Structures are given as structure tokens and as C-alpha cells.
Amino acid sequence: MSKKNQPTIEPSGDDVVDLYIKRKKIHPREAVGFFQTVRVLTIWLTLTWFYSAPWLLWDKRQALLFDLPARKFYIFGFTFWPQDFVYLAVLFIIAAIALFFFTAWAGRVWCGYTCPQTVWTRLFIWIERLTEGNRNQRIRLDNSPWSLNKFVRRSCKHLLWGLLAFLTAFTFVGYFTPIRYLSFEIIEFSLSSWEMFWIGFFSIATYVNAGWIREQVCLYMCPYARFQSVMFDSNTLVISYDKARGEPRGQRKKEADYKTQGLGDCVSCNQCVYVCPTGIDIRDGLQMACIGCAACIDACDSIMDNMNYPRGLIRYTTENKLNNKKSKILRPRLIIYGLLLFCLSVSLAAALITRVPFDLEIIRDRNQLYRETADGLIENVYTLKIMNKSQQQQSYEIILSGINGMVLVGHSQISTTPGQVLLHPIRIQVDPDSLTEKRNKITIKIINITHAKQTVERETTLISPVFRR
Template sequence: MSSEIPVKQVDPSPGPSKNNKKGEAVELYASRKKIYVKEVKGFFQRIRNVSLTLLMGMYFLFVWLTLDGQPLIHFDLPAREFHLYGATFYPKDFILLSGMLIICAYGLFFITTLFGRVWCGYTCPQTVWTFIFMWVEERIEGSRNKRMKLDKSPSSSEKLFKKSAKHAAWLLIALATGLTFVGYFYPIRELIVDLFTFQANGWAYFWVSFFTIATYLNAGWMREQVCLYMCPYARFQSVMFDPNTRVVSYDPNRGEPRGGRKKGVAPSEVGLGDCIDCGQCVQVCPTGIDIRDGLQYECIGCALCIDACDEIMEKMDYPKGLIRYTTENELEGKTSKLLRPRTFGYGIMLALMISAIIVTIATRVPAQLDVLRDRGALFSFNGQGRIENSYTLKIANMTEVPQTFTLSVAGLEDIQILTETEVTVASGENRSLPTVVDVPPESINESNNEIVFQATSGTDTSLSLETESRFVGPTR
């Protein structure tokens, strides 16, 4: 028997349509009806304001910060260098990116099993920018009722002014978003100067325009459509829910039957529940659902309906919490468990991945030496009668400064390098160096001998690299 909470889609206008006859095709996608979200204040809205301020502050500020003359965060694609908080990573560190993505996935699964879609409600970029755009709309066009009245009113100078001001503000925010995003790939100070002096390349203009338009459309026009139709999380979230998952829920046992009444009238006196059917929970919902219809995949867990309902309950002198974060078990009067096998599983995997990434970064060597033996010729004799083997040494310098390495080889008596023994490798460079090694015939007893190449930095004496290889000679 499945323990998942059933998630359902609620048709806002149930019942068979007069125009839909039996056998006719039914459209699966309904054209968008504009949602007028009412502004509400409360505990959860204050939490979102804090998270929104922190996230937006980090996004717009970090692109300007530098550390030792290097941008704090800079993805230098042409140079294939990725600078993060003073550390430089290269394409060969791609495994770290994979690990980070896995950590994000397990973190999302872990949080979802505990608290549902809190990611969507408080930290998702779509939510963050949408709430900013809604705040701008509220400041310029007025309250929900005023916006509805404005949209229904005929064209006028006031309507044109307010609409123009709103869209101009949206475009400015979208432009700042696009500039900042591209600034993480193209140093922001150079980007702004180059853009407005027409010195930037075409790709810079393209990507700034792309992210400006995408932000403007997603946060200004599409809004909940992104969550309902474009975001895959809305579709697979239910597989991570169970009766112990804490989600935004309406308490029907307490609220039903719903109905209006005067302030101060006890529900028992009129044979009704605590819900006065004011509709405030619907008016504040950014996706336009009625939480009283049960858990729906459109719910992003923003808790605006909780703040709105608590405000009404306070005015009616009723206890708060008619709509609240709760679990299916608690609504049914059962005991709810915070930790359960699924949560432990996600938590353990999350902890293991975080530990693996930390160990990988902590033990990451800032330089690397690889040796490839020339397989085209096993060995040869030179003019001095010594046996030669050819190799290609590859030295990668992942430090922030150039390194000068001294090369040496050991493992056989009187073994030496005939080619260049000192090489300078620039920061971020991966240099290949053809190398020839020879030994006297009397130094080898076997046809296949183990040797060790060493590269010691004269710039940083603590940086010493070793790699094993094989030296091939004739059978004695």
C-alpha cells in the first residue's frame, strides 16, 4: 500500500462544459488567466523578505568583489579557468562540479521529504524574481482591487503612465539581472564599459539581451506558468512526500463546514467551522489555487495563505493555524515522525557526498605530473652505447602564479635525462614536454624496469611531484 500523499489538480470550474460533447477532444492546456495577488504581511512573508534580500544581495554583490586582484567568482571560459572564492579550478576538476550537482539533488530530496516545497517558496530564482516584480507592480499600480480596476478601465493617460512605469521598472531589473549574470563570465567592470562603448563582442550583447528578456518574461508575464508547466519539480515532488511530510495544509476538521458570520460569534453557535469563507487564502496565492481543496501540485509552499488566514483568525478572535504547516498524520490525529527511513537514506547520501567533496578539495594538489611512454619504439642505443627511452611529460600548473620545475629521474643506477631539465609552466597551463632518458646497459637486469620521474618547483619548494613509469631495455 502506497504511503504517498495523493496530489491532485483541481479544476477551478468543475463540471462538464456545455460545449464539450462526448467524444470531443479536450484541451490539456488552458490559456492563462491573469492572477491578481493580494499583498499580505505576516511571519512567513517576513522570512521570505529576509531570504530574498540575502539571495539578491549575494547575486548582485558577489560579481563586484575581488580577492587578491581576482574576481571572487569568475567563470573564464576562454581560458578554461573557474575562480571560486580564491581557488582556481580547471576542466579536469569537472568531477567536483558533478559532485556539487549531486549534493544539490540530495539536498533538495532531503528537504522535500521533511518540509515539502520550501525551496520553491523561499529560495527558487523564479519565486525570488517574481516576488520582486509583484512588489514593483504593487507599488506602481496599487492594491489588488486597484490593479483589477485599472486593467478593466478604458485607455487613459493615467493607465498608460502606470503601465509604462511598471514595465520600465521590470526591464531595468531584468537588465541588471542579465548584466550581473554575464558579469560572472565576463568581468563586470570591463563588461559595462565595453557594452556602453560598443567594444564588447557580439556574444556579450546576445547573452545580456537573452537573460534580460528571459527575466522580464518569466517574472513579469509567465510567472506561475513556469512553475506549472516548465518546472519538472512540480511533477515529481509527490514521490518524495509521505504522510509525515510537513506541507501547507488546510484543516478541514476544524474549518468545515465553512460559512460567513459576524465577528465575535462562536462557530458552534451557528453550526459552522472556523473558516468564514472569506477567500483571502485564494486572493494571496501566487499560483491561484484554493488550498482548501487539498494538496495540489501547483502549491509552491510559499505560506502566503497561512499569513492571510492567521490575520483573519486574529480579527475573528479565533485560534490561528486553520491553515498551517502540518502533516497528513497530524491532520488525522496521528503521531507524526520527523525522521524516517527515507529521510535517513537521503541524509546519509547527502553527508557522504559532502564529505567526499570536502576531502577531494582538501587533498587537491595544485599541480600535476603525468608521464606517457613513447610506445612507437621500445628502446634504442645512442652514440655512447647507452640505452634510450622516450617519454612525454605533462605538467599542469593549477596555482595562481607561474612555476619553474626542475626535472629528475631515479630508479636505475646512473640514469639521466638527456633533454631539458628545467621548465617554466604558466598559471593554468598544461604543458607537454618531450623527454629522453638513458642508462648504461649494465644498470638494467630486466627488460622492464620501474623508474620515478620527479618535478620540484623552485618557485614553491613545498611543491614536489612524483610519477612512476617503466624503462624498457634488452633482455640480458
């Protein structure tokens, strides 16, 4: 029948689907298997690092501290200032390209294994399972009327959720305020208004995101789910259901010869749906809501083992392999992403290794551009702003160049304490017979005596009222 001759079906009242459907709470069943073991390992590594990193010390100072009021970022042995923003920009570019690379290669592995929303949601579900029981028990508890048992279980769950949310917020703020100092402030009830605000804000955000809305963040709030399809191709590793092997699906006894019944390997147990944290059915094909956690793979493999069927009915594979076509791992898109990622990472590492841990700014005296001394010399006054970006005391030597016979009046050797911004006034005098222009270019070089190979030089102008030709 041609499209023109197809009948028009008017939807009845029962056929209309409300655009805004009330959320149905998802109770994912716990899956056990290889991929879930990997997930648990990555989750605990992620959480251990997050909660312990602010407590690490480096030279009697917090190893990781982003001191926004002082505009200093301490990362182990490095101290970064606003002038070092280029490193942060390159780091963000590397992170973006890494996301593109791994998505083009293996889909949403970031979402399934290391995304903060996934990590904390998994932890909150673990608490829910601890206080309310397994999936069936939680569903029965939801549907049961309020009782003392339900009140106690729910109270314990929300109390533990709240404590974990507070600990998470406290730790996060501890990356921006020294966490030991923050701990004493909490004990003494002396938190500042901003500290109270941010701890409260992130506590509520963690409690709501990981405890209540969970998969809704992935489905409606996360932009990554929207543009992931742009980075997928037919050679991308994704979690897929093998329809050719599994269909037609149907229940059967373990000993039955299901092939003679015309059935595929899928036994319609729905375990892949029960373990899914976003509540989708992977058998319907690749979907935007799939976060690539592989829980359905482990659940299906356990059923296949029980039925003595080969594993892999649901597996990591590519669209080409499912369609019996040749699949390519190395392809132009992946090679370009990989090369960009490698080059930028090496460049950033080299820049950090060769980074000069001090900086120089030259500020001219605006009140008096020049003056003539009693000896007939032309004198200009400058202020050297020297920033010690390192975490050790440094000594420097000032060297002038550009005009013959220049004399530095003031200390030519100075020292700075760790992280100090030193304002050092100097006077430069020169014989007017050596001047060839009214505005003469000179260079001020700072040599780090502590590390003789490190130098910084800046060009400035020496102004004279007269000059000789």
C-alpha cells in the same frame, strides 16, 4: 447503488471543459507575517549575492569566474580545470540529495523561498505593485480602457522590468566574462556577437518568465512539481488546511457565537486565495501547484487574530497530524538522505582541502622512440606537461625512479606562473646493462618545492633496442 447500476451521465455542451483554457492573470495580494518576513529576507540575501558576487576580487582577480574559453573555473582561492570534473559531478549529486532531503522533510521549501523563478517573480510583482498599485487597483487598471494614466503606469512598469531583466542578464554573463571588462564593452558599444546574444537571450528569458508567464513556469514547465509527490509521505511537512476545524465554513460577525450556528473557524474571506501566487485554494487540499510559499498561512493567521480565533487553521503540518495520528520526523528515508548528504559533503570538503593544485602528463617523443648516444647510453625523450592549478607561482623538482643509474638531461628544477600549462622537454639516459626488458617501466615524480608535501607521480615506459640479462 452498485457501480454497475449507476446511471450513465452524458455531458451536455455546457458540461464540456476546454482542455486548453486561456490563462487568467493572477494578481496576488501582499501578505504580511512571519513566513513572508523570512521569504523577503531570503530573497534579498539571494539577490544581493547574485548581483554582487561577480564584483568580488580575490588576489586582484574576479573571485567567481567561469572562463569557458580558457577552460578554467575560478572560485575564490581555487582554480578548477576540466580534469577536476569529478568535483562538479559530486557537487551535483550533493545538490540532488539535498533537494530530496528537504523535500521529504518539509515539502517544497526550495520553491517557496529560494527558487530563482520565485525570487525574480516576487521582485517583478513588487515593481508591478509600485507602479500600478495594490491588488484591487491592478485589477481595475486591467479592466479599464486605455487612458493616459494607464499608458504611463504600464510604460513605467515595463521599462523597469526591462532594466531589471537587462541587469540580471548582464550579471549572469559577468560570471563567464570578466564583469569589469564586460562593463567597459557595453559603455564603448564593443560587445562581441556571442556576448550580445547571451545578454539578449537572458534578458528576454527573465522578462518573459518573471513578468508574463510567472506561475505557468511552476505549473507546466518545472519538472519538480511533477515528481515531488514521489518524495512526499504522510510525515512530510506541508501547508495544509485543517478541515476538521474549519468546516463548515461561512461568513459571520466577529461577536457572533458561530459554534451555535454550526460553523467552523473558516470565515470564507478567501484571503488565502487572494495572496496565493499560483491562484489555488489551499482549502481544496494539497495540490501540485502549491509552491510552499506560506503566504496563505500568514494571511489566514491575520484573519484569525482579527476574529480572536486561535492561529493555525492553515499551517505547516503533516498528513498524520491532521488525521490525529502520530507523526515521525526521523524516519528511514530521511535518515538515509541525511547520512548520504553528510558523507558526500565531508568527502568533498576533504578532497578540496587535500587537493594537489598541480598535475602532470607525460608525452613521449613519437618521432624517435629511442636513440643510442656516443657514450653507448640509451636515451628516450619526453615532454612533461605540468599544469599549475593554483593562483600562485610554484617551483617543482623532477625525480626519477624505476631503473638504477638513470640520468636526467635537462633542468631538474622548474617554475610555473599562476595557471600556467608548462611544456618541459627532458631526456632520460641509462646504461643498457641496467635494462632487463625491452619496455621498462619507470616513474617520474614531481615534487612541489613551494609546498613540499605535495607530489604527483606518473608511470611511463623507457624503450630500449637491446637489454642484458
